[in-house]
Amino acid sequence: MIPLLAALTLAAPPADSMLVTTAWLAERLGDPRIVLFQIGSRTEYDSTHIAGAQYLQLGDISAPRDSLLPLELPAPAALDSALEARGVSDDSRIVLYWGSNWISPTTRAYLTLVWAGLGDRVSILDGGLPAWRAAGHPVTAHVPTIRAGHVTIRPRADIVVTAPWVAEHRSDAAVSVIDARNPPFFTGEDTNYTRPGHIPGAHNIPFDTVVDSTGYVLTPAALETLFTAAGATPGKLVVTYCHIGQQATAVWFAARLLGREARLYDGSYTEWDRLTQYPVERSVP
Numbered sequence: 001m002i003p004l005l006a007a008l009t010l011a012a013p014p015a016d017s018m019l020v021t022t023a024w025l026a027e028r029l030g031d032p033r034i035v036l037f038q039i040g041s042r043t044e045y046d047s048t049h050i051a052g053a054q055y056l057q058l059g060d061i062s063a064p065r066d067s068l069l070p071l072e073l074p075a076p077a078a079l080d081s082a083l084e085a086r087g088v089s090d091d092s093r094i095v096l097y098w099g100s101n102w103i104s105p106t107t108r109a110y111l112t113l114v115w116a117g118l119g120d121r122v123s124i125l126d127g128g129l130p131a132w133r134a135a136g137h138p139v140t141a142h143v144p145t146i147r148a149g150h151v152t153i154r155p156r157a158d159i160v161v162t163a164p165w166v167a168e169h170r171s172d173a174a175v176s177v178i179d180a181r182n183p184p185f186f187t188g189e190d191t192n193y194t195r196p197g198h199i200p201g202a203h204n205i206p207f208d209t210v211v212d213s214t215g216y217v218l219t220p221a222a223l224e225t226l227f228t229a230a231g232a233t234p235g236k237l238v239v240t241y242c243h244i245g246q247q248a249t250a251v252w253f254a255a256r257l258l259g260r261e262a263r264l265y266d267g268s269y270t271e272w273d274r275l276t277q278y279p280v281e282r283s284v285p
Contacts, residue, residue: 018110018257019217020123022135025050025095035092035149038129039106040099048139050097050132054086054146058105058246061112068274069267071108071244073160076153079116089149094118097125097132101215104207107249111264117154124253127216160266161239167278169239170201176232177202178240178255180248181269188282193273197282199241203230207247210254223254234260241265241272 028034029052037056038049045055059065060082063072074082088094094113098106106124113122125132133139161169169175179202184190186204188197198204205226211217218226232238238255242248245266255262265272272278 017120018123018253019126020095021126022132022137025125025132026135026137028093031093033091033093035086035088035094037086037094037096037109038099039096039109040102040129044099046143047141048099048129049141050129051138051140051142052144053097054144056086056096056109058108061109069244069271071246072266073112073115076116076155079112080151080153083116083151083153084149085146087146087149088118088151090152092121092149092151094122095125096122098128098215100128100130102128103211103215104247104250107253108246110253111159111249115156115159117152117156119156127214130215159264161263163265163267163271163275163278166199166239166241166265166272170199174236176227176230176236176238177265178230178232178238178248178251179204179269180207180240180242180251182206182208185243185269187284188280189284193269195273195276195280197280198269199272200279200281202241202281203232205230205232205251207242207250210250217254217257220258223258227255227258227260232260236260238262239265241268244268244270 036050036053038045038053039056042055061074061079063074096106096109110122110124170177177199179186179198183204186198209226238260240248240251245264245268248264248268252262252264
């Protein structure tokens with residue numbers, strides 16, 4: 001369990017290390033320290049990607065899937081091997097980007113790398129591949145040859161929280177629990193779960209509302225409006241969850257972009273739903 005006061009004193013990384021522009025990447029594309037990953041459809045990557053980019057899927061950097069929780073953080077040794085095989089070293093600057101509308105897998109990969117202790121050296125390309133192409137930058141189908149790297153993994157204890165932690169702190173005035181699922185899941189109108197609804201006290205910020213219609217992350221002012229409307233005012237620790245811990249990382253990313261302290265409840269509603277000792281709330285219109 002993470003002590004709340006300790007969690008609140010841990011600083012988020014500066015926003016400019018989290019999000020980069022197409023112009024920034026274009027100026028540095030030939031730098032051998034840049035490790036570039038495209039996330040999304042393999043078919044899309046095979047036909048179109050930024051020069052030097054490798055294909056990355058979440059299964060490459062996640063724990064083996066089990067029957068209860070399909071997406072969890074990997075063992076450090078497994079992540080170490082996966083990243084080194086893809087050329088990541090201790091001096092690498094990692095840039096992640098999505099193909100077509102894959103923001104939450106990209107932010108999930110970003111969270112995983114931050115958890116691994118690489119947060120000051122990993123960024124997301126704002127707008128993804130569509131922004132790169134719209135800016136007139138070239139793409140290719142050539143798959144690069146990769147030389148293995150050497151990276152040091154230092155897992156952080158301040159990135160994810162557990163169900164008992166959420167149960168203990170969900171009513172704390174210093175904590176704002178945010179459900180990142182689409183509204184029918186939050187309200188309980190969608191009954192795909194055994195216990196439809198949401199964690200009591202949570203507010204809803206759907207994951208796809210943190211980007212605009214063109215795929216760019218919203219401005220800080222617009223993000224601030226979203227979080228304030230959901231009760232996540234400055235000074236509160238933001239804890240996000242969704243179905244399996246993927247969509248919620250988009251809201252987690254947005255919170256940290258604002259400089260907020262933020263955590264992911266990694267088990268998310270898939271786990272909470274089956275833990276019947278914890279309550280569920282419905283708000284069907």
